[in-house]
Amino acid sequence: MSRLLLAQSFTRRLGQFPNQEQKLIRDAVMVLHLDVIGGSLPRPGLRWHGLNSPDLYSISPNMDLRVILYHKGQDYVVLYADHHDGAYAWANRRRLEVHPYTGAMQVVEVQERTEVLTHVEAATEERVFYPYDAPYLLQLGVPERYVQTVRHATSTNAHELLELLPEEVAERLLGLLAGELVVPPDAQQGDPFSHPDARRAFVVADNEAELGAALQGAWQDWIVFLHPSQRALVDRTFGGAARVTGGAGTGKTVVALHRAARLARAGQRVLLTTYSRTLGSHLSERLVQLVPEPEVRDRITVRTVHALAAQLAGELGLPERQPEDSPAQLRARLERAAREAGSALSPEFLLAEWRGVIEAQGLRNWEAYREARRTGRGTPLGVRQRWDVWQVTQRFRQGLEADGRFTWRTMCDAVTEALSGRPARFDHVIADEAQDLGPSELRFLLTLTGGGTDHLLLAMDEGQRIYQRAFPMKSLGLSFQGRSARLRLNYRTSRQIRELADRLLPGTLRDADDAVEQRLTLSRFQGPEPEIAGLTTPEEEFERVGQWLNARLQEGLQPEEIAVFTRHDPATTAARLQALTGHVTTVVGSLEGSGDPGKISVSTMHRAKGLEFRAVAAIGMHDQALPSAQRLAELLDPGDQADFLAQERHLLYVAATRARDHLLLTYAGEPSRFLTPLVVFSRDKS
Numbered sequence: 048m049s050r051l052l053l054a055q056s057f058t059r060r061l062g063q064f065p066n067q068e069q070k071l072i073r074d075a076v077m078v079l080h081l082d083v084i085g086g087s088l089p090r091p092g093l094r095w096h097g098l099n100s101p102d103l104y105s106i107s108p109n110m111d112l113r114v115i116l117y118h119k120g121q122d123y124v125v126l127y128a129d130h131h132d133g134a135y136a137w138a139n140r141r142r143l144e145v146h147p148y149t150g151a152m153q154v155v156e157v158q159e160r161t162e163v164l165t166h167v168e169a170a171t172e173e174r175v176f177y178p179y180d181a182p183y184l185l186q187l188g189v190p191e192r193y194v195q196t197v198r199h200a201t202s203t204n205a206h207e208l209l210e211l212l213p214e215e216v217a218e219r220l221l222g223l224l225a226g227e228l229v230v231p232p233d234a235q236q237g238d239p240f241s242h243p244d245a246r247r248a249f250v251v252a253d254n255e256a257e258l259g260a261a262l263q264g265a266w267q268d269w270i271v272f273l274h275p276s277q278r279a280l281v282d283r284t285f286g287g288a289a290r291v292t293g294g295a296g297t298g299k300t301v302v303a304l305h306r307a308a309r310l311a312r313a314g315q316r317v318l319l320t321t322y323s324r325t326l327g328s329h330l331s332e333r334l335v336q337l338v339p340e341p342e343v344r345d346r347i348t349v350r351t352v353h354a355l356a357a358q359l360a361g362e363l364g365l366p367e368r369q370p371e372d373s374p375a376q377l378r379a380r381l382e383r384a385a386r387e388a389g390s391a392l393s394p395e396f397l398l399a400e401w402r403g404v405i406e407a408q409g410l411r412n413w414e415a416y417r418e419a420r421r422t423g424r425g426t427p428l429g430v431r432q433r434w435d436v437w438q439v440t441q442r443f444r445q446g447l448e449a450d451g452r453f454t455w456r457t458m459c460d461a462v463t464e465a466l467s468g469r470p471a472r473f474d475h476v477i478a479d480e481a482q483d484l485g486p487s488e489l490r491f492l493l494t495l496t497g498g499g500t501d502h503l504l505l506a507m508d509e510g511q512r513i514y515q516r517a518f519p520m521k522s523l524g525l526s527f528q529g530r531s532a533r534l535r536l537n538y539r540t541s542r543q544i545r546e547l548a549d550r551l552l553p554g555t556l557r558d559a560d561d562a563v564e565q566r567l568t569l570s571r572f573q574g575p576e577p578e579i580a581g582l583t584t585p586e587e588e589f590e591r592v593g594q595w596l597n598a599r600l601q602e603g604l605q606p607e608e609i610a611v612f613t614r615h616d617p618a619t620t621a622a623r624l625q626a627l628t629g630h631v632t633t634v635v636g637s638l639e640g641s642g643d644p645g646k647i648s649v650s651t652m653h654r655a656k657g658l659e660f661r662a663v664a665a666i667g668m669h670d671q672a673l674p675s676a677q678r679l680a681e682l683l684d685p686g687d688q689a690d691f692l693a694q695e696r697h698l699l700y701v702a703a704t705r706a707r708d709h710l711l712l713t714y715a716g717e718p719s720r721f722l723t724p725l726v727v728f729s730r731d732k733s
């Protein structure tokens with residue numbers, strides 16, 4: 048029986064047409080579906096037409112539009128749509144081939160670049176894949192016609208070559224570049240479209256309703272076309288706590304969502320959690336799209352760690368208290384406690400000791416603190432000084448309790464204690480942005496599950512740690528040996544923006560457990576070069592950002608597709624930009640209204656986490672603001688300073704990688720020290 052499949056290259060392209068053209072294309076595909084399923088040939092009105100490339104055909108929704116199809120035997124695959132010339136140019140460069148080893152159907156790009164790459168082989172340059180023999184590369188899914196080209200690729204052209212290859216193959220080769228052992232996928236006989244590699248690129252439209260939904264845009268890429276390495280993480284039984292890592296935009300949140308959905312469909316109780324409120328609401332919205340069945344969604348609780356701790360504190364009957372967690376509030380309290388205890392220790396030092404050692408390790412008595420390891424703290428402390436710290440922090444703790452207050456971590460600790468010995472609340476906990484969860488939060492999450500198989504999955508990126516000092520997970524008894532995977536394909540950010548942002552971080556990151564990660568990633572599309580603008584005065588800087596925003600809007604971007612981030616004071620930034628551009632409406636602070644039609648989002652860089660926009664401007668990136676000079680001046684301990692600087696650097700990485708197509712970074716006066724190497728990089732490039 049005949050069947051109709053849709054390729055990701057088609058669904059992705061369809062969304063880019065204006066509504067009227069989308070409708071024409073949709074109608075033509077629906078008609079084709081009727082004919083195909085009915086067992087007849089495409090009706091003459093579709094103007095079915097064979098092309099030069101083997102097994103490729105076109106149909107014509109009107110005089111100009113063309114839909115490109117593959118047809119062989121019983122299979123019809125809708126591959127692409129475009130205006131006349133664009134469609135045929137696309138088809139001329141494409142072949143659909145069953146891979147001779149894996150058995151998966153692949154869309155292979157054939158074009159002059161392949162030949163160019165074979166010839167640019169410079170005698171002096173190392174050929175990065177040369178150590179791997181042709182049969183192994185073939186087993187990895189490299190299309191046969193590319194095997195020799197891959198073997199001759201050099202470090203200069205390897206990335207360009209990877210962009211031409213099917214995504215799953217590119218990701219495996221990136222793994223080789225990162226020095227990993229890459230296991231070939233299973234070879235599969237039979238239906239070439241059902242191989243896991245092919246399910247990345249093609250989906251069968253089983254019935255008319257499903258096809259209709261797909262064509263209306265309900266089949267979003269991240270819902271339907273999971274990448275094989277994402278799917279493997281969604282489906283895998285880990286047999287213990289597991290971790291998925293990956294740079295910004297590599298689909299960690301998507302994996303977390305799909306895994307939650309899969310487990311809930313199997314009848315399990317799942318907690319899907321994260322640190323920040325903005326990401327929490329983003330997760331809820333996406334879950335509704337991914338899981339239409341309310342009875343399945345009911346088994347998934349989406350809540351931030353702190354909101355859940357507060358809710359459980361209420362349910363468990365713990366004394367009612369209010370959060371008090373801002374550094375300024377806590378410093379003021381510590382200052383008071385030090386005065387009362389007659390201690391000369393600075394509030395800043397005490398706060399770092401409280402946060403980084405006492406709270407972090409959940410220390411409840413003097414003996415434990417006296418013996419505690421103070422990893423990462425720069426100033427050594429003798430017993431006498433430790434006693435001094437302990438006296439002050441105990442006073443501080445009692446003061447908080449007496450005033451009916453809690454810090455979020457003491458709240459998590461209290462709930463963890465109250466939960467001990469009670470039945471597990473969830474079968475699985477999946478935590479996104481887990482690099483920002485501290486030991487108290489993780490201990491709390493661990494007590495929520497019964498510790499069964501797959502009880503915990505952490506999705507995280509060391510390079511985006513902006514709140515939390517790194518700490519060894521093994522101190523909580525967590526090890527991810529053999530249960531850790533890294534995602535390498537960036538779906539969000541253009542190559543140009545990612546390359547710039549990647550320069551903010553070292554190529555290799557080491558976490559507090561001494562696990563080393565190569566950060567190599569690959570973007571799937573290209574875009575305009577990001578801009579860095581150095582101005583003389585803040586007025587000129589605002590002027591420049593205003594012009595840039597206007598230009599984006601004139602290009603056709605919707606205001607809700609644009610965001611402006613700033614280190615401090617988004618309210619003022621929003622007001623000034625609105626006054627300058629006239630038509631900009633602002634959403635300030637919490638970003639809760641982000642994505643509202645007609646509004647450009649303006650927020651702090653901290654609130655940017657987990658979000659994405661087509662265009663992003665980061666304003667005020669001068670050296671007094673980033674790193675925050677005021678906060679830096681308060682830190683006396685070298686360990687605290689190093690931590691703070693790393694977090695501020697990560698903040699710029701987070702802000703820059705929210706952008707999909709357009710990025711502008713501006714400063715007036717002296718550029719941020721983190722920006723300087725990027726300025727040099729962009730200058731060299733242009």
Ligand SMILES: Nc1ncnc2c1ncn2[C@@H]1O[C@H](COP(=O)(O)OP(=O)(O)OP(=O)(O)O)[C@@H](O)[C@H]1O
Nearest residue numbers: 268269272273274295296297298299300301538657
């Ligand atoms: N398999 C896929 N196919 C197409 N798009 C995808 C796929 N997986 C993820 N995406 C898209 O890529 C973007 C980034 O995904 P996601 O937010 O999951 O990444 P992330 O690794 O959690 O990013 P960050 O760490 O920066 O928050 C999203 O727009 C998502 O829809």
